[in-house]
Each structure stands twice: as C-alpha cells, then as structure tokens.
Amino acid sequence: MPRTLILGIPGAWSLPQATILTRIRHWVSILRVPATIITGFLGSGKTTLLNHILTSQHGKRIAVIENEFGEVDIDGSLVASHSSSNEDIVMVNNGCLCCTVRGDLVKMLLQLVKEKQRQPSPVIETFCMDELVSRHVKLDGVVTLVDCKHAMQHLNEVKPRFVVNEAVEQVAYADRIILNKELETLTKKNQAKFGSVDMDFVLGFKSIVPVLPSHHHEAGHEHDNHHHDHVHDSTVSSVSIVTEGTLDLDEDLYRMKGVLCVNGSDQRYVFQGVHSTLDGCPGGTWGPDEKRINKLVFIGRNLDETSLRKGFRGCIA
Ligand SMILES: Nc1nc2c(ncn2[C@@H]2O[C@H](COP(=O)(O)OP(=O)(O)OP(=O)(O)O)[C@@H](O)[C@H]2O)c(=O)[nH]1
Structure with a gap:
C-alpha cells in the first residue's frame, strides 16, 4: 500500500485493509471532478441554461465542453460571450458525442482535468466508458431541457425500426427535467423561463445511479474500437453556410441559428429559429x-x- 495514500485517511493504520481500500476509493471518488450533462432537443434552451449557469x-x-449538431460553431460564440473565462469553453462539433467525436471528448476531458486549476463542472456528454476519464471525472447527473411548445411533436414521432428517438431517450435518462418555455397549462412550479432555475437543481445534485443510455448506430458499426447498436435518423441532417458579405434578411425546419452581418449595422445579428418561432437580437460589435x-446552420428533415x-446567397446585398 503506498504510504502517501494511506496517510491522507484518518485512522487508516488501525483498520483492516479492505476498509482502508474502501475509504481510499471513497476519497478518490470525492476528489474526482463532477460533470453534469445538459441535454435536450434542438432549440429546447440548453445554451440559454448554460449562460444562466x-x-x-x-x-x-466551471468548464464547458459543448457539442454542436452542425459542423459550424454558432453556440461557441454565444456561450463564450457570457463567460468571464473563455478559455474554459471547448467545442466538439459535428457528430454524435458518444460516437464520431468521442475521441475528441476524451482528449478534452483529460486536458481539462490535467490542468488542475480548472474544475470542469458542466461537461457535456458520455464519458463513463473510458477508464482513464472515469478515474478523474464522475458523472454528477443528467439534466434534460424540454421545450414545452414543441416537445410532444418530437416525443410522439414514430421512427423506423431500430432508429432511436433522441427526444425520448433524453427524457428517459434524465435525473432532472426542466420544462422550459412557458406553457399555460403547467403550474409555475413545474416550468422554467429562459433556463432560469435554482442552481442546486442542476449542479451538484449527485444522481444516485449515473446510468447513460446504451445506444445504437446505423447497422451497428464501430467507432474508435467500440461498438454501437443504435441508429440515428438519417433523414435529419444539417446544412451549414459560412460566407462573407452583408445580408437583407428572410422552411419548415426544426432549427435555424446564425450569426449574421446585416446591412447598416456594426453589430452582429444573432438569429434564432425553433420551428416557426423566430427570434433575433444584436450581438457583439x-x-x-x-x-x-x-454563419448560418439549418437542421431539419x-x-x-x-x-x-442559393436562397441564402440571394440575400447577400
Ligand atoms: N419564449 C422562450 N424562448 C426561450 C426560452 N428559453 C430559450 N428560449 C429561446 O429558444 C431559442 C433556442 O434556445 P437555445 O438556448 O439556443 O437552445 P439550445 O437547446 O441550445 O438549441 P440547439 O443549439 O439547437 O441545441 C433561443 O431563441 C432562446 O432565446 C424560454 O423559456 N422562453
């Protein structure tokens, strides 16, 4: 037994080895960095909650690892602008976090825990399977945002056999569910507005059984030497556009978001669309x-x- 480890545990010398080991494990688990997974369907308000946190x-x-569906990073700039320590925010773009970009995530997590001054609290997505990561990071819990206005459409969607309904999985594996966006039929107690919730509800709540969804990829293929047996809906994709120029502004889509340069303004224009709800506001100068x-991202079927x-190019002044 390495002496340095035992010395940190009060009364360890007088205890049986099994008890000592249990205590060591307990202390190591306490020392691990807690990670919170924030999930939820497109546009449900994850970034808004993150900014609130x-x-x-x-x-x-807090350190943040953020995963975007499209290959163009929109959320990075939106989150970073609310944070006082931008270097603690890393983006892992364009892929399912547990599959195509899992290697990147592992690298990011290890990098964050190696630099001891950083304490990644909300770190987004699956890491339990990697031994090295789980030695340093413990899953605190899964928080799922539900957009009350559009949730039922996605929850009720009938998918082809073996195709995963992400909206259902996100709710099924949640430790905490936040019903975001106002809905008249709900009591105030059940809902959040613009991600405004009590911090104790989303951070440090220590879920008792930190289980992650086992999930499947098309025809059960392999990534990074691990096997997936779930299938994502291949009809849902994203189109990202990056182009220079100024715009005159104006589908039936799940999600649109962008940072735009608009005629006559020295400020960025942050554009948000969730189904038919369109929103926009000035961003940084x-x-x-x-x-x-x-930068503009479209996500839909x-x-x-x-x-x-073509339509977007037609908007360029
Ligand atoms: N009316 C209303 N709008 C909200 C609320 N919370 C977030 N929004 C808006 O919903 C839009 C999407 O919010 P985000 O926080 O970007 O959602 P997200 O889950 O990060 O979206 P993705 O990037 O697609 O995953 C933005 O226009 C927000 O301002 C709310 O409580 N009420």
Whole structure:
C-alpha cells in the first residue's frame, strides 16, 4: 500500500485493509471532478441554461465542453460571450458525442482535468466508458431541457425500426427535467423561463445511479474500437453556410441559428429559429478589421441543401 495514500485517511493504520481500500476509493471518488450533462432537443434552451449557469453566483468553477449538431460553431460564440473565462469553453462539433467525436471528448476531458486549476463542472456528454476519464471525472447527473411548445411533436414521432428517438431517450435518462418555455397549462412550479432555475437543481445534485443510455448506430458499426447498436435518423441532417458579405434578411425546419452581418449595422445579428418561432437580437460589435463572416446552420428533415444555399446567397446585398 503506498504510504502517501494511506496517510491522507484518518485512522487508516488501525483498520483492516479492505476498509482502508474502501475509504481510499471513497476519497478518490470525492476528489474526482463532477460533470453534469445538459441535454435536450434542438432549440429546447440548453445554451440559454448554460449562460444562466455561467452568469449565476454559485461559487463553483466551471468548464464547458459543448457539442454542436452542425459542423459550424454558432453556440461557441454565444456561450463564450457570457463567460468571464473563455478559455474554459471547448467545442466538439459535428457528430454524435458518444460516437464520431468521442475521441475528441476524451482528449478534452483529460486536458481539462490535467490542468488542475480548472474544475470542469458542466461537461457535456458520455464519458463513463473510458477508464482513464472515469478515474478523474464522475458523472454528477443528467439534466434534460424540454421545450414545452414543441416537445410532444418530437416525443410522439414514430421512427423506423431500430432508429432511436433522441427526444425520448433524453427524457428517459434524465435525473432532472426542466420544462422550459412557458406553457399555460403547467403550474409555475413545474416550468422554467429562459433556463432560469435554482442552481442546486442542476449542479451538484449527485444522481444516485449515473446510468447513460446504451445506444445504437446505423447497422451497428464501430467507432474508435467500440461498438454501437443504435441508429440515428438519417433523414435529419444539417446544412451549414459560412460566407462573407452583408445580408437583407428572410422552411419548415426544426432549427435555424446564425450569426449574421446585416446591412447598416456594426453589430452582429444573432438569429434564432425553433420551428416557426423566430427570434433575433444584436450581438457583439464587429471589430474594425474583422472579416464580417455570416454563419448560418439549418437542421431539419430532408433538407434541400442546394436551394437553401442559393436562397441564402440571394440575400447577400
Ligand atoms: N419564449 C422562450 N424562448 C426561450 C426560452 N428559453 C430559450 N428560449 C429561446 O429558444 C431559442 C433556442 O434556445 P437555445 O438556448 O439556443 O437552445 P439550445 O437547446 O441550445 O438549441 P440547439 O443549439 O439547437 O441545441 C433561443 O431563441 C432562446 O432565446 C424560454 O423559456 N422562453
């Protein structure tokens, strides 16, 4: 038994070895960095909740690993602008976090825990299976955002056999569910507005059984030497556009979001669309020598990429 480890445990010398080991494991588990998974369907309000967490006074030091569906990073800039320590936010884009980009996630997690001054609290997505990660990081719990306005459409969607309904899984594996966006039929107690919830409800609640969904990929293929047996819905895809120029602004989509350069304004325009709800607000000011790059992401079923790109180019002034 290494002496240094035992010395940290009060009364360890007088105890049987099994008890000592149990205590060591307990202490190691306490020392591990707690991670909270924030999940929820497209546009349900995850980024909004994250910004609420990052700007709340809770005394916790937080690092964020964020995964985006499209290959263009929109949320990175939206989250980073609310945080005082931008370097603690890393993006893992364009892929299912437990499959295609899992290797990146493991690297990110290990990098975060190696740099001891950082305490990644909300770290997004699955990591329990990696031995090295689980030695350093413990899953605190899974928080699922539900968009009350659009949730039933996605929860009730009948998928082909073996195709996973992500919206159902996100709810099924939640330790905490936040009903976000107002709905008149719910009592105030059950719902949140713009992710505004008590921090104790989402951080540090220590779920008793931290279980993650076992999940399946198309025809059960392999990534990074591990096997998946779930299938994502291949009709849902994303189209991302990155182009220079200024826009005159204007489908039936799940989600649109973008950071745009609009005619006559020195400020970025942050554009949000969740189904038919469209929203936008000014973002940060463009730098004097900064290239005015428009970034726009469309996520939905059977997207017509060619006409979306053509239509978007038609908006450039
Ligand atoms: N009316 C209303 N809108 C909200 C609420 N919470 C978030 N929103 C809006 O919903 C839109 C999507 O919010 P996000 O926080 O970006 O959602 P998300 O889950 O991160 O979206 P994805 O990036 O697609 O995964 C934004 O326009 C938000 O302002 C709410 O409680 N009420």
